[in-house]
Amino acid sequence: MRNISLKQILSGVIAFVLVMIFPLVIKNTFAQHVMILFFMFGMMGVAWNIMGGYAGMFSFGQVAFFGIGAYTSSFLLITYHVNPWIGLVVGGLVAALVGAAIGYPCSNLRGHYFAIASIAFGEIVRTHFNNWKLIGAAEGLSLPMLSEGFKNFMFHSSKLPYYYIMFAFLLISLLVCYLISTSKMGYYFRAIKESHDVAKVLGINVVWYRLVAIMISAFLTAMAGTFYAQYVLYIDPESVMLLPISVQVVLISMLGGAGSVMGPVIGAVILIPISEFTRVWLGHKGTGVDMLIYGFLITLISVYQPKGVWGLFMNLGKRTK
């Protein structure tokens, strides 16, 4: 049982305040954009972590859920004029259902076998969307310009509302992850991660709990997808369904610390600025430089601290006590 110390609450509050005032002080829209991406990838990392870090299902297909979320809300908005907020929930549910449908036949897959299946899943969904006329196929979908405001989940004059909405989403996903990690479900996920045999003899319905983990993860990831669509206002399979996005989500969680609530946030705060700044500074010549740096960091972390940067913090904390 983990008890939250006063120090942790205090640092949490300070981080919260800093994040809240950041865009008010720093008006640079690029910096704000990087922060928004950090929140978004942080959220996807947290969602991955529920499935991968806790329940031990290493998914390399998260981008499919992300894309399904983005496409569901956008399609509903364009075709049926459904409010994006409703689209957000529907997108989450669709992603959860698809996750369950693909997760069930994969119930006995563990470790790298599950990872391989998840890559295939992501690629199948992308190929499908690339050829699906109804939703624009390879041309993608352009969202209609609606009047600005919270109701329409669309803002044109400033990034600020997007900033706070995405931050709120990240906090929601962290809360969900925290509640899971301190409940029966969290312990059951960890038992399943260790071994299906040990879970079964403790009376845990492995198939069911794995599906629950997938569905929660899919729902949260799809929420980030809807956000992305509302933020960029244009989606196509090549921007919301590419394998590298899935890989980045996994890297973020692994680097930060899989299986800890805050791990993916730490991972995102390190990796997202690296990838965005190298992209901007080095332009096209720099393509892949972020991956080089990622690779280097991941090698370091897996050799010296398999529990991620968060694990490093925890160890330092213990030593100084």
Next chain:
Amino acid sequence: MKKALCLEVSGVTKHFGGLYANDHIDFSVEEGEIVSIIGPNGAGKSTLFNCISGFYPPNSGKVFFLGKEITHRRADTICKMGVARTFQVVQIIGDMTVLENVMTGALLRYTKIGHATKKAEEVLAFTGLAEKKDFLGAALTIADKKRLEVSMALATQPRLLMLDESMAGLTRVELRGMMDLIRKIREKGITLIIVEHVMEAVMEISDRVIVLNSGKKIMEGPPKEVVRHPDVIQAYLGERYVVSQ
């Protein structure tokens, strides 16, 4: 006084291709008994455990627990009904503390973490691991890991506990400790089936011994009778040894 039947195994057969790991095994266990299953390596003891606890579906035959058929139920359902087991190769959760390991087992009967923790502490006090409750599972010695595995099984509050070689590889002192624990478990009214190679323990704690060889049950009876039986000696030591006696 005739006691109620805890477990009834009738005609259980399990084959892997042409290899019959269990061939029409019949036996029953009364409530409150300690029954040992012995036999040379490859006799089918662990397979039998897997057939009873729902890890393998038997090819034919039936298993009844407290009068209810459990033959083709899922392992977790059988656990929920009150059958707990351990594995020949210790299965614990390495990156959880001892307390968390046991608590995860207790969560089968409790939803709240607090209640499960209390139950887990009770179990650890009973099994003698209370002092090590904050150790990580992976950091324990093999004897403590086995004890932890038994604690986890007990935390699911079983009526029947099946131990697969919980005493193998222990020192004499540790062995004594484990035997005492098994007796204490029986005193709580839990029925035990034990797969074991350590004959010293089998002889002392079992009410009844079942001997398997090459997938068949060759003998059943009180421990002292069983070990003197020529068929059993032959199974372990070969035909020549029996003749020379």
